[in-house]
Amino acid sequence: MRLEYFEMIDRVTSWEEARLTADAHVPEASPVFEGHFPGFPLMPGVLMVETMAQACGWLMLARSGFTRMALLAKVGEAKLRGMVKPGAALTVTAELVHDGSGYAVLKGTLAEGDTRVAEAELTLRTMAFPSPELEAGVRARAAAIGLAA
Amino acid sequence: MSPAAPDQTFETIADIISETANVDRAKITPEAHVINDLGIDSLDFLDIVFEIDKRFGIKVPVEAWTEQVNSGKAPAEQFFVMGPLAERIEELVAAKQS
Numbered sequence: 001m002r003l004e005y006f007e008m009i010d011r012v013t014s015w016e017e018a019r020l021t022a023d024a025h026v027p028e029a030s031p032v033f034e035g036h037f038p039g040f041p042l043m044p045g046v047l048m049v050e051t052m053a054q055a056c057g058w059l060m061l062a063r064s065g066f067t068r069m070a071l072l073a074k075v076g077e078a079k080l081r082g083m084v085k086p087g088a089a090l091t092v093t094a095e096l097v098h099d100g101s102g103y104a105v106l107k108g109t110l111a112e113g114d115t116r117v118a119e120a121e122l123t124l125r126t127m128a129f130p131s132p133e134l135e136a137g138v139r140a141r142a143a144a145i146g147l148a149a
Numbered sequence: 150m151s152p153a154a155p156d157q158t159f160e161t162i163a164d165i166i167s168e169t170a171n172v173d174r175a176k177i178t179p180e181a182h183v184i185n186d187l188g189i190d191s192l193d194f195l196d197i198v199f200e201i202d203k204r205f206g207i208k209v210p211v212e213a214w215t216e217q218v219n220s221g222k223a224p225a226e227q228f229f230v231m232g233p234l235a236e237r238i239e240e241l242v243a244a245k246q247s
Contacts, residue, residue: 073192100202102212103195123195 001025001051003032003043008051009092012058012147018096020059022145024051024110026088033086043084048118049075052108055094056122060104062147063096066139069130073103074123082117084110090117102126158242159235165200169193179232182225207241 001008001024011023026043033041053072060070084090090110097105103125110118129135142148163177170193176186183189189197198209214237217223227233 073195098199098202099208100195100198101208101210102215103198105199123199125195 001027003027003030003047006050006054007141008047008054009058009145012145015059015062015147017063018059020055020062020094022055022058022092024090024092026084026086026090028086030086041086043086043088045080045118048080048084048110049078049108049120049122051090051092052094052110052118052120053122053124055092056104056106056108056124058142058145058147059094059096059106060099060124060126061138061142063099064126066135066142068126068128069134069138070104070124070126072122073125076121076123078118078120080118082112082115084112084117088112097121158239159231161204162201162235162238163231165204166197169196169200177231179230179235181231183229183231183234201238205238205242207238207245209238209241 001010008024009022010025012020013023014021032044032047036042036044053075057070057072061068090112093109093111095107095109097107103123105121105123108118108120108122109116129138159179163174166172166177166183166187166189167174170187170189172187172189181187183194183197198211201207201209214223214228218225218228228237
């Protein structure tokens with residue numbers, strides 16, 4: 001993970017039609033921890049949600065053959081069950097609930113070992129890439145995290 | 150699911166809109182435009198479509214509808230006024246069953 005760059009997913013470990021699993025290692029140090037919180041560094045809850053959303057986005061990108069971008073539109077039923085500290089090794093999963101026309105609903109989960117630390121129902125808009133630069137950047141990032149593009 | 154009577158389809162969609170977007174049920178008439186009259190924004194519309202997809206076991210082709218409207222091939226009223234919208238949903242349900 002590079003929190004400051006919103007690079008939340010380190011490695012996609014598996015994906016199939018309706019499910020993706022990935023690794024995300026929380027860094028030991030980040031400017032984010034200087035403010036959240038001084039003397040008690042914790043991964044912000046919004047970044048836990050962002051991590052699940054990115055896993056869901058990668059699943060939708062892979063399903064489309066990297067022809068359609070996915071953007072977070074709604075966070076529903078989010079539960080942040082545990083605190084995530086620097087150095088934590090997280091497993092992120094994304095499961096497709098419904099693939100609609102121009103949108104998808106997915107369930108994201110975040111676990112540290114056997115302990116589930118977060119879950120949320122996430123709605124993503126799906127659309128053609130708005131720019132070739134974004135498409136190229138997404139494809140390059142997909143290759144870097146082990147997701148064939 | 151079995152074919153729904155037109156009135157029943159309309160009532161189901163109206164209930165979904167009322168519950169999902171917190172719209173006064175009395176305002177949801179067959180002549181009401183879901184955006185202009187009922188004030189449904191794009192995110193609420195996504196939630197409504199999700200509920201319709203689930204309830205009727207279909208995939209409402211919102212992208213194709215929008216493209217038809219934007220290209221001038223069909224009037225917006227064909228898809229976004231309650232009465233015609235219910236008819237489109239019935240067509241989708243019938244097409245799935247055939």
